[in-house]
Amino acid sequence: MGKVLAIANQKGGVGKTTTCINLAASLVATKRKVLLIDLDPQGNASMGSGVDKHTLQRSVYDVLMDECELTDALQTSENGGYQVLPANGDLTAAEVQLLEMKMKESRLRYALSAARDKFDFILIDCPPSLNMLTVNALVAADGVVIPMQCEYYALEGLSALVNTIKRIGQVLNPSLKIEGVLRTMYDPRNSLTNDVSAQLVQHFPNQLYHTVIPRNVRLAEAPSFGMPVLSYDKQSKGAIAYLALAGEINRRQEVANKAIPAPAL
DSSP, X not given: OOEEEEEOXXXXXXXXXXXHHHHHHHHHHTTOOEEEEEOOTTOHHHHHTTOOGGGOSSXXXXXXXXXXXXXXXXXXXXXXXXXXXXXXXXXXXXXXXXXXXXXXXXXXXXXXXXXXXXXXXXXXXXXXXXXXXXXHHXXXXXXXXXXXXXXXXXXXXXXXXXXXXXXXXXXXXXXXXXXXXXXXXXXXTOHHHHHHHHHHHHHOTTTEEEXXXXXXXXXXXXXXXXXXXXXXXXXXXXXXXXHHHHHHHHHHHHHHHHHSXXXXX
């Protein structure tokens, strides 16, 4: 069964979409089957994967509204090699419509239930807010990957997100946990970066990824060409960092799989 990871942080501009696209492509490079779900009405993960959000016949909105099956809305990222459940502005309406629906928090979880066995990893790009779309992602997920810049305001927002994850774990998804905290746009020359990084090591000793994502021009340029940085410039520091992150996530998953007891015969 595939591992479902929500890439979440209610603060904008911390690298959620960049991480989703480039981690998906990097996991594919390690021979994993990957589905990327764009759950942000801006549709940036779709466009950055080479899927035109303006010409969609089916999207994640239709899946959440039970207007089509998940498999009917999937597209392929030609440059990334992964499957995409795309999004566009229609998803804005879903934020309101979900509030009036039965099992409103679990729509995505049930939509994914038949597809989990087909993928090794399912990555969900969450919107930059703690709304009903993000709640759906957290209820559907096994774990949360939190990208964050090493700055003061990002650290403040992190505590609010951790509390939300705990509340959803208590009420709606008991298996939900923080899978990892990822330092993005990392600049070791900045003293504040180093101070915040040290605090993260202290507060998240087991969840903090060893891999850090540096500030990198190629990472910023690649989405405008509709491709992950691994296809745009595989020698760049950004591409190498996301490959390292994919390797770290794979190793953690292998350890977790070995820890699961074999079913009784």
